[in-house]
Amino acid sequence: MSAQLTVKKSGIYGKGCFALAHFTARKKIATYAGELVKGSRKIEARLRRQQEVAIKIIRIDENTAVDGAVGGNETAYINHSCDPNAFMRVVPGQKVAIFARRDIRPGEELTINYRDPYHPEVCKCGAANCRSKRRRRGQ
Numbered sequence: 001m002s003a004q005l006t007v008k009k010s011g012i013y014g015k016g017c018f019a020l021a022h023f024t025a026r027k028k029i030a031t032y033a034g035e036l037v038k039g040s041r042k043i044e045a046r047l048r049r050q051q052e053v054a055i056k057i058i059r060i061d062e063n064t065a066v067d068g069a070v071g072g073n074e075t076a077y078i079n080h081s082c083d084p085n086a087f088m089r090v091v092p093g094q095k096v097a098i099f100a101r102r103d104i105r106p107g108e109e110l111t112i113n114y115r116d117p118y119h120p121e122v123c124k125c126g127a128a129n130c131r132s133k134r135r136r137r138g139q
């Protein structure tokens with residue numbers, strides 16, 4: 001658990017992950033903790049199960065993923081946004097880390113653009129470039 005992050009009710013969906021400290025752009029915020037899952041069938045099964053609640057499994061490659069629902073930290077609660085303030089990268093040693101995409105002030109909810117087919121088609125992030133708005137305009 002991090003002293004720089006907290007989990008509370010989100011304005012986007014369910015619970016969210018919020019900054020307690022100031023993060024400058026490109027700075028590492030935290031490691032996406034969780035159980036290392038091996039095997040594409042195992043990963044698919046967990047994704048299907050989580051789809052109805054909240055996706056907490058992050059793919060590293062086809063056969064490896066980190067499941068934040070098991071042994072995860074605050075970062076497992078980071079919601080999707082089409083205009084996020086954070087992003088994730090795989091770092092050597094099969095770990096996933098979260099970085100600031102821009103300066104983040106204490107109190108801001110952290111968001112990531114997950115770009116995967118498992119997140120709901122109807123997005124409520126409220127960003128100007130939200131994929132739900134784009135879809136409604138027929139683009």
Ligand SMILES: [Zn+2]
Nearest residue numbers: 082123125130
């Ligand atoms: Zn959106």
